Amino acid sequence: MSLFSLTLEPLTQENLPLARAIRREDISEAFVDTADTIWELTRWGLEHHCQGRTFLVMAGERCIGMILLGEAIPWETDPPEMAAEPFYRLMGFVLDQRYRGQGMGGQALELAIERVYQEFGPRPIALGCHMDNHGAERFYLRHGFVKTPYREGDDFYYMKWLCP
DSSP: OOSOOEEEEEOOTTTHHHHHTSOOTTSOTTTSOOHHHHHHHHHHHHHTTOSEEEEEEEETTEEEEEEEEEEOOOOTTSOTHHHHSOOEEEEEEEEOGGGTTSSHHHHHHHHHHHHHHHHHOOOOEEEEEETTOHHHHHHHHHTTOEEEEEEETTEEEEEEOOOO
């Protein structure tokens, strides 16, 4: 059981300034898109009725991160396994640098997966992780993702399968 009381709040135009204020100076845009890019992806998904959500990660009244978990629109570089069944794509997951290494990221990830599964149903999850983002790689491996040999540019694909 976690010691942190985190909640998820849908990202909106009104609370976008909270996402922009996330301290992430130590994370390159090559690793994680900016809040504005994630907002554009979120708007596109809403306009096209895609399944999934973009959340702000809240610790009380403080925004400590954001995460986009949504329907995987097919890309040419997707692993072949993704063509067999519908997937979610995890994008834009960033935690404020002041809150990393405390277990909050894992809790936020699990909360987001749980919420999207409740609302839209369970699916496997794919994500791209930059080849030089070793901290994120360790994080995703600890949380049940498997590194694949497939890449899109400098990002390796990681997959999280549904338990049988």
